[in-house]
Amino acid sequence: MQYRHIRSIVVVALSIALVSTPVGTTTAPAVRSADTLSDQIELTNRTETEAWLDETMARQLEEDHVPGAAVVIVNDGEVVLAKGYGYAELGSQRPVVANETVFSIGSTGKLVTWTAVMQGVEDGQLELDRDVNGYLTDSTVTVPDTYARPVTLEHLGTHSAGFEDTFSGMVTDDPDEIRPMEEILTDHQPSRVRPPGQYVAYSNYGTALAGHALDERSDASFSELVDDRIFIPLGMTDTTYAQPLPDRLESRRAIGYTHQNGEYQAHEPVTWTLPPEGGSLRTTTTDMSRFMIAHLNEGSYNSERILKAATVRDMHRRHFTKSEEVPELNGMAYGFIEMDRNGETIVGHWGDTPRFKSLLALYPERDTGVFVVYNSPGGGPARFELLQAFTDRYYPRADTPVVEPPAGAAERARELTGDYRSLTISESSWERVLGVMTRTYTVGATDEGYLTTASLGEETRRWVERRPGVYEEVGGGDLLVFQFNKNERATHLFRHSFGPATYERVPWYESQTVLQSVLGAGIVAFLSVLLLWLGGPVWRRWRGRGIPSDHERAAQWVLGTTSLLWLVVLAIFLFAWINFNAEAASPSLALQAGKVLPYVALAGTVGAVVATGFAWRDGYWNRPARVHYSVVTALALLFAWQLSLLGILPV
Incomplete structure (x- = not known):
């Protein structure tokens, strides 16, 4: 129990500070009420x-600390409901x-990119x-x-090109830095x-590269192609890649917020430097309804066609x-x-920006689509909860969930324990820290044969064996x-609810337990050296000890300076992680220094x-x-080793 408390403290130290509106009308946010559950209900019963949607969204806005959201549901070629909340x-x-407020929708806009690429395939420009x-x-x-x-x-x-993950070049603090x-x-x-083609690992760069390929094969720019062949035919007049927004849309822009200490803080919009398809799409929910209907209707909307029926079916398979x-x-x-x-x-697809979270889901066999967007990070989990709740309500599960582990499950579960890390991770820069700390699942096993999973920022979940593996x-x-x-050793893990990712089992020395233990022990050791370093003269006077020799003082200075440097390095990258979006947009002087200091600390080690x-x-x-000195030196070596695994000390 004591170890678990220590581990929790280390994790906290490493991660701290890392109602409704139908179209044309408004309603203030409602208070929470009881869940409404029933047997399958017809979606067309507006x-x-x-x-149901009013109650669900009111609860989400309150519980997930989201100021505002918008939802649109389409079915059989028509808008069933389009409403704004908050x-x-x-x-x-x-x-x-719903038909006025302009939201940033992040990577959900990639569906527009891939639609444009498939238009290029239809035209014979691309293969x-x-x-x-x-x-x-x-x-x-x-x-x-x-x-x-x-x-x-x-x-x-399919996000299987095999690129490492990277954030550099995606956002900036200066709109003048937007380049071709x-x-x-x-x-x-x-x-x-x-x-x-080996594994799926989500790649923003990959989508931008596909858009660039289309751009290279066309006489018009990517943005012009999308305007002429998607937005205008579908009547998506409030949708744009423009940065900053045109005046006619700026006054209707949803502000992005974060919730801290019981209060909402407003933020300026992010400037995206990755090409248009990288995340700069802004739109309304009613515009997105037209895009959904076109895809559900095999490429056509009213009298306009943006794709052939066979192409749409190919995109959805x-x-x-x-x-x-x-x-399955x-x-x-x-x-x-x-x-x-x-x-x-x-x-479908979902999208994330620092403040906006969105999701678009199509049910092709039901001719149904749902789009939702929120203006606060709390919308991240809320969108998937809405998707599950919508599916449960209108298309409930037919089979019976598994409840108890079968015979032999406990032994099989123990063989699966360990840490599994997403392949969507940087392999060559300090950005690897984000992936290691937030995209790693620790799989455990109970005596009864259940599996457990834990990840930073998520609650522990329990899993029961349906069949081996x-x-x-x-x-x-x-x-x-x-x-x-x-x-017959487990090497990779997949999550059904998170398609564009693969999790690879990591060796024991890259586990979260080892990482947290080494970093935690190193912090304590380095602080002890600094205390002795600063308090040594007072201690010697009080005890009547003699003055150390020059060699002894030199040894103390070497370890003291090294300890201070490692603590500074850790602090720099901790704050860089906490302020990741800002550092990705414009690296601070501290971060730039932090890329050099680890080598100085390594020399000191x-x-x-x-x-x-x-x-x-x-x-x-x-x-x-002497024992203390030796132990701290050994921990400094282990500290450097773990920082190299985190990408902070590239070797």
């Missing part, structure tokens, strides 16, 4: 749907209005299975031939870290299967993410699926190792002092 701006009490470099002959962008197999648009559209697509993609190209043994596990469609729930076929969430509908090597040898050979101080 009164029932509106009552406020687009708290100061003026400006409400969210899904061709080396993407074939489209970049006149561009400074070139995908390196790291692996024999080339990267294709098929790989980019070609320059950004050239200057901020991520490394290829695995063969294409599975293109990447993550587990042949578990076909969500994979990747083309541009669309599979989000099946309750046995229902669902494809396949586990169902207790009290939920999610699945965990394990992949095994030829020795090597010096401390040498000094340790002299201390024991020449009998510096007394034995307990």
Whole structure:
């Protein structure tokens, strides 16, 4: 129990400070009321749907600390309901209005990118299975031939190209830094870290690269193509990539908020420097309803057609299967993410910006679509809760959930324990910290045979075995699926509810337990050295001890300086993690210094190792002092080792 408390303290130390409106009318946020559950209900009953949605959204805005949101539901080619909830701006009490309020929707806008790419395929300008470099002959962008197999648009559209994750070049504090697509993609190209087509690992760069390929094959720019071939035909007059927003839309822009210490803080809009398809799309819910209807209606909206029916069906079908043994596990469609729930076929996408969270979900077999967007980070979990609640209400689960582990489950569960880290992670920069700390699942096992999963920022979940290697969430509908090597050892983990990711089992020395233990012990050790360093003269006077020799003082200074440097390095990157968006937009002087200081601290650590040898050979101080010096030096080495695994000390 004591160890668990220490571990919790270390985690906190590392991560701290890291109602409704139908179209044209407004209603203030409502208070929470009891859940409304019933048997399957017809979606076309607008009164029932509106009552349920009002109650659900009011509860979410209150519980998840979201000032405002907007939802649109479409069915059979028509808008069933479009409503705004809460406020687009708290100061003026400006409400969210579904057909007026403009939201940033982040990566949900990538569906527009992939629709445009498929228009290029239809026109014969692009081919899904061709080396993407074939489209970049006149561009400074070139995908390196790291692996024999080339990267294709098929790989980019399924997020299986094998790029490392990177945030650099995506956002900026200065709108004047927005540069042409070609320059950004050239200057901020991520490394290829695995063969294409092997695993799914979400890539913002991959989508931007596909948009650039289309741009290179066309006479018009990407933005012009999308305007002429998607937005104008669909009547999406309030949708734009423009930064800053045009005056006619700026007055209707939803403000992004964070909730801290019981209060909401407003933020200025993010400026996106990755090309238009990287996250700068702003739109209204009613505009997005037209886009959803076009996809549900096999490419047509009213008298306009943006894609052929066969192309739409191809975009919605599975293109990447993550587990042949578990076909019910969500994979990747083309541009669309599979989000099946309750046995229902669902494809869509979600989007994240620092303050806005969105989700678009299509039920092609039901001719139904849902789009929701929130103006605060609390919308992150809320959107998936809404998706599950909507599916449960209108398309409830038919089978019976598994309740108890079968015979032999306890032994099989123990073989699966360990840490599994997302492949969507940086391999070459300090940004790796974000992935290691927030995209790692620690899998445990209970004596009864249940699995447990824990991850920073999420509650611990329990899972029950459905069959070997396949586990169902207790009290939920999610699945965990394990992949095994030829020795029948689990090597990878997949989450049903999170299609565009693969989690790889990490060795014991990269586990969260080892990381937290080494960093925690290092912090304590370094602080003890500084205390002794500063308090030593007072202690010697009080005890009547003699003045240390020059060699002893030099050894103390080496370890004292090294300890201080490691603490400074950790503090710099802790604050960089906490202020990740700001550092990604414009690296601070502290972060730039932090990229150099680890090497200075490492040199000091090597010096401390040498000094340790002299201390024991020449009998510096007394034995307990020499032991303390040796232990701290060893921890400094382990500290450097763990920071190298975090990407803070690249070697």
